Amino acid sequence: MRMTQLSVFLSNSLGRLESMTKLLADASVNINTITILESGDYGIVRMIVDKPKDACKVLQDGGFSCKLVDVLAVEVGDKPGALYELLKKTKDAGVNLEYMYAMTKPLSQKPLMLMSFKDIDAAEKILD
Numbered sequence: 001m002r003m004t005q006l007s008v009f010l011s012n013s014l015g016r017l018e019s020m021t022k023l024l025a026d027a028s029v030n031i032n033t034i035t036i037l038e039s040g041d042y043g044i045v046r047m048i049v050d051k052p053k054d055a056c057k058v059l060q061d062g063g064f065s066c067k068l069v070d071v072l073a074v075e076v077g078d079k080p081g082a083l084y085e086l087l088k089k090t091k092d093a094g095v096n097l098e099y100m101y102a103m104t105k106p107l108s109q110k111p112l113m114l115m116s117f118k119d120i121d122a123a124e125k126i127l128d
Contacts, residue, residue, distance in 0.1 A: 004052040008045040009065040027058040035101040
């Protein structure tokens, strides 16, 4: 299933993440899942929220750099080798995975992985 992810470029400074989440809370935006990748003085916050367009606008108005990105929410079997099998399909088709993270508020009974691909249309056909 295709989902819209909110990606935010964030300085790694005291209170910056708190400020970002306050803006979202004040706009009644619910964070369904979040991951943060830090690289020294900066980080990238990736989130699935209930109102991505509203969230991006609120954050941009608040001085944050953000963009909306399509990702795939892919069910992964809850057994050894399930992720390997899924990744082998995309590799065999020549579709490279850029990054992924688990969804903490699943939409189904199976674990979900949020995945970004250079060619999301091809990946969606392979994994659907």
